[in-house]
Structure formats: C-alpha cells, structure tokens
Amino acid sequence: MTDLRVEFAGLKLKNPIVAGGGPLAGTVDHIKKCVDAGFGAIVTKTVAYLKYIQRWPRPRYLLVDYKKKANDPYYVPDDYTWLHREHNSVYPPESFAKIIKEAAPYAKEHDCAIIGSINGRGLDEWVKMAKMYEEAGCSALEINFCCPFPPVELVEKPEDAFMGIAFTLEPEKGVKIIETLKNTVQIPLFAKLNPDGQDFEGMAEMFKDAGVDGLTMFANNRLMRVDIETGEPTNWGPCAGTGPAFKGHSIACIARVARTAGLPLMGGRGATTWQDGIEFMMAGANAVQYCSPIMLRGLSYVKELIRGMEGYMERRRYSNPQEFVGKALKTVYSTKEIIAKTKALYSTVDLKKCVGCGRCAEVCFYDVIEMHRKPKFYADRCVGCTLCKQVCPVDAIEMKERDNDLDHFKAYISAHPEWAAEDIKKGQF
Numbered sequence: 001m002t003d004l005r006v007e008f009a010g011l012k013l014k015n016p017i018v019a020g021g022g023p024l025a026g027t028v029d030h031i032k033k034c035v036d037a038g039f040g041a042i043v044t045k046t047v048a049y050l051k052y053i054q055r056w057p058r059p060r061y062l063l064v065d066y067k068k069k070a071n072d073p074y075y076v077p078d079d080y081t082w083l084h085r086e087h088n089s090v091y092p093p094e095s096f097a098k099i100i101k102e103a104a105p106y107a108k109e110h111d112c113a114i115i116g117s118i119n120g121r122g123l124d125e126w127v128k129m130a131k132m133y134e135e136a137g138c139s140a141l142e143i144n145f146c147c148p149f150p151p152v153e154l155v156e157k158p159e160d161a162f163m164g165i166a167f168t169l170e171p172e173k174g175v176k177i178i179e180t181l182k183n184t185v186q187i188p189l190f191a192k193l194n195p196d197g198q199d200f201e202g203m204a205e206m207f208k209d210a211g212v213d214g215l216t217m218f219a220n221n222r223l224m225r226v227d228i229e230t231g232e233p234t235n236w237g238p239c240a241g242t243g244p245a246f247k248g249h250s251i252a253c254i255a256r257v258a259r260t261a262g263l264p265l266m267g268g269r270g271a272t273t274w275q276d277g278i279e280f281m282m283a284g285a286n287a288v289q290y291c292s293p294i295m296l297r298g299l300s301y302v303k304e305l306i307r308g309m310e311g312y313m314e315r316r317r318y319s320n321p322q323e324f325v326g327k328a329l330k331t332v333y334s335t336k337e338i339i340a341k342t343k344a345l346y347s348t349v350d351l352k353k354c355v356g357c358g359r360c361a362e363v364c365f366y367d368v369i370e371m372h373r374k375p376k377f378y379a380d381r382c383v384g385c386t387l388c389k390q391v392c393p394v395d396a397i398e399m400k401e402r403d404n405d406l407d408h409f410k411a412y413i414s415a416h417p418e419w420a421a422e423d424i425k426k427g428q429f
Ligand SMILES: Cc1cc2nc3c(=O)[nH]c(=O)nc-3n(C[C@H](O)[C@H](O)[C@H](O)COP(=O)(O)O)c2cc1C
Pocket: 020, 021, 022, 023, 044, 045, 046, 082, 084, 086, 087, 088, 089, 117, 144, 146, 147, 192, 218, 219, 220, 242, 243, 268, 269, 270, 271, 289, 290, 291, 292, 293
C-alpha cells in the first residue's frame, strides 16, 4: 500500500508535490483550484510593499525553442526555455492576506498546506507581512531570498534594490531577517534561494544557525537568449527563466546541501515529470515544487504526477517516499574513490552486429577506431570513455575490463608517451 505522505519541517503533507510560488496561486479562486488539483502544499504568489515590483513589464512570458505539433495541441516538448519578466503580486500584502484568509479554511478542509511567500525591504516590512500571514492562516512562510531582481536604476532608493536575489548573493544579510522572523511567528520558515548563488553549503549552515526550518532550492535565475535573425535579446535582455534543462544543476546543488546541512529541503526548478520529482527526492529533497510545468499543462497534470509517483512506488515496493529520500547520496563518490572502486575499460566491437556506419569513429577523440568498411579498434589507445558504445545505433560495442591500470594509463598517453608525467607513466594516479 503506497502512502505519499511526507513530513516537511513540521508540516504534515499528504503528498510531496507542491505548487511553486507564482500565478498558480495568485487569487482566492486559483488557490482553491490548486487545492482541488491535489497538491500537498501551495506556495502563494509573492507579495512585497515596493510598488515597482507590483507592476509587470509587458509582454511577460516567452517560450524559447518550444516545438509544437499542429496535430497534437496538448503536446508539450521535453525541452524548452521559459523566460519571464513577472514580478510580485499586483495585490499589496494587506490585500493578499485577505486572499489567504478566504482560501485557508478550504485548504485546511482538504488537507493542503498554504505556504505564504513574502518579500521585504528592511526588517519592519518582513515582520509586518509575517505577522499578517500567520494570522491569515498560513501553515508556513517562504521568505523570498530569490526574486525578483529589482533593477537598481528603476528603484527610488538604493535600499529598495536590496530584495529577493540580493539575499542569496549576500546571505549574511539574510541572517538577521531569519532571526527576527523566528522571534515573530510560530509557523515554520523556509528560505527560497536563487540558483545564481555559490556557496550553498555555507549558506545553508548560516541560515540553519539563524533558525530557518527548511530551504527551497530553487527559484528562477537570470537567463538570456538572443534571436540570431535580429541580433536582439529575445526578452529585452537578462530576465528570470527556467526549463527542464536546468534540473541537473538544481539536483546537484540539492545533493550538495543535503549531504552537509541536515535541513529539510524543497526541490524545484526544472522538475517537469513525476520521474523528475523522484530524482530530486533521491538527491535529498523532501518535497518538490512544480510551477511552469503546471502552467504549461494545466492543473489536471498534478493528478498525473501523483499517479506516476504512486505507480513507481508500487513497482519498486516503496511504502513511503521517506524510504528513498536521499537514497542517491549514499553512492556519491569522489574521483579517487571511483578509481579505487572501478576497473579500467576498453571497447570492443562485434563485427557481426556492426552496420559500418562509422558513428563510433566520429565520436572517438582518442584515435582508437579506424574506419574501413567496418571499424578496427586499437585497444592499446582506448581510455574507456564509453562514448562509442553509447552512440552505437545497433549496440555492437561492448566494454571489457582491463587487467591492470598500467595499460589504461599507457592508453591515455599513447599520443605523446615521452611527454607524459613520470607518475602517470608508471600508472600512478
Ligand atoms: C511566471 C512565473 C512567476 C513566478 N512568480 C514567483 C513568485 O511570485 N514567487 C516565487 O517565489 N517564485 C515565483 N516563480 C518561480 C517559481 O516558483 C519556481 O521557483 C521557478 O519557476 C522554477 O520552477 P519550475 O521550473 O517548476 O517553474 C515564478 C515563476 C514563473 C514561471
């Protein structure tokens, strides 16, 4: 019997699928629709007092490399880049607190947590919003240390530019906010980070010491694409962006923090399918946010994510996600450990299967493969990179284990053995 329930920093969620902050939950009606869709929790559209970011440039969404199919209107490609210039809610914080107050009983009735997203300038604003949101019925707060990126030239006072992403880039400034809010509200506090940051392990430690209850990794970061026909940036220059291609970076950062910080982590940014959700969780996320993928596929997609995760868990005989959260972290190895654990490889070809297409020779940059009608492999030059095997269209290539590492290192230096470092010549790493 599968049970999708997870605990996240004291919140008991009926499933780990969370609506990422944004237009999914920007009005009473939309919050209720997200509840009906089946999310375990919903992060609301961020609010801020700064008027400039309650207004949005136009047009605000742009899909780049989004391949459509005329005969399949509901087709969504596996890859694309989503660019946008959407700022915070058009409603001031006081008004959004009313939205939450109206939607909160419905969410509670349906066992769905509302996580209020706030974005302040200076402690007074943070405190005011946090109190209001707790009173309005939020189960937790997501403190926005990620977006928007207020362009300095457009704000009236320099301190207005110190919002959102600024706290990921200068995390020591976020510490005071976390400490203060921790003394202001009883509900859990999550800090949402921007992927443009660097030392996420250090940041996590700093925020944990300040009292944060969990981290959300990540929001959008700054992306830019160029239309090569016009030579102009596709969306007026660097702006917020996301897309399936970014999940690898998000997952790597989650794994880094999960291995060190011991804080509950909400994954996101690039998670598109239920499989992605499992991947984020295996890398250490306790729950996963989806925003733009739901906007592109509609709210009915949430049920598909839930069904997909349940089906997977039944097939793999997991009774609860907790059994696979962080599973991948046990086999993350350093280069030295990998070398100690594995044998060197070389490639061989089964000429009966080979169709002589030459694809293997094309990708071999170690001069192992000579093409005649069929390929000839020189094992003494093969460094076992495995690329030829991976691209072979008929699976004619097999990797074999070497008896000793010396042959492997000789292969590495086969082009210029006389110029190789002495320890490598002796097969020492
Ligand atoms: C149109 C749009 C508006 C967004 N608005 C907010 C917001 O108000 N607050 C916030 O924290 N994140 C906001 N985000 C970021 C998302 O919550 C999410 O972190 C990001 O899009 C990456 O996840 P995804 O790949 O699932 O979309 C927004 C994203 C999009 C696409």
